[in-house]
Amino acid sequence: EGALGDKLYVGLFHPTAGPVNLYETRFASDKLRTLAMAENLVCPWPDCNVPADRCQVHHIDAHKHGGHTKPSNLTMLCKYHNGVNDDDGPRKKRKRPSPGKPKRGRMRRHRGKVRLHTPGGKLVGNTHHVSSMGAMNLI
Ligand SMILES: [Zn+2]
Structure with missing residues (x-):
């Protein structure tokens, strides 16, 4: 720490795609969690x-x-x-079907809003009255 100085900035740039995000992490930060909660005040299923x-x-x-x-x-x-939630989704063929685990659909973002993509292909939102007060319903 401090060996490289205070004025050193490091970045990775792809020749055609531009800046590369080096901060990809598995877990959401508090900021990301707060944004997600502001969008969906209740579980959107x-x-x-x-x-x-x-x-x-x-x-x-x-x-x-x-x-x-x-x-x-x-x-x-x-x-x-x-x-x-069916993380593998309909887009990917499973190598082996999961016996005993019925497909329930998966969440998708459609026109900016989070919806359940049912196994039958419908996009369904949560109609709970609190759900309509989320950030994406206020803009
Ligand atoms: Zn739920």
């Missing part, structure tokens, strides 16, 4: 009523599949719905 402050931060595009820890890829989900 349809008919769920678990308040955001009792939810977990969820990667809409799974981190294990390259989903980034950034505001547009994060939402709050209660522990139960975070567990049943």
Whole structure:
């Protein structure tokens, strides 16, 4: 610490894509968590009523599949719905089907809002009255 001086800045730049984010992390910062809670005051899974402050931060595009820890890829989900969300989604073919685990759909961001993409292909939002007071419903 201090050996390289106070005025040293380090960055990585891709020749055609530009600056590279070197701060990719698995877990959301307090700022990211607060943004996600402001957007969804309750778990956005349809008919769920678990308040955001009792939810977990969820990667809409799974981190294990390259989903980034950034505001547009994060939402709050209660522990139960975070567990049943189909992280592998319909886009990827599973190598082996998971017997006994019915597909429940997965969260997606559609036109800026977080929706459940059902196994039947519908996009469904949570109609809980508190859900309509989230940040994306106020703009
Ligand atoms: Zn839930």
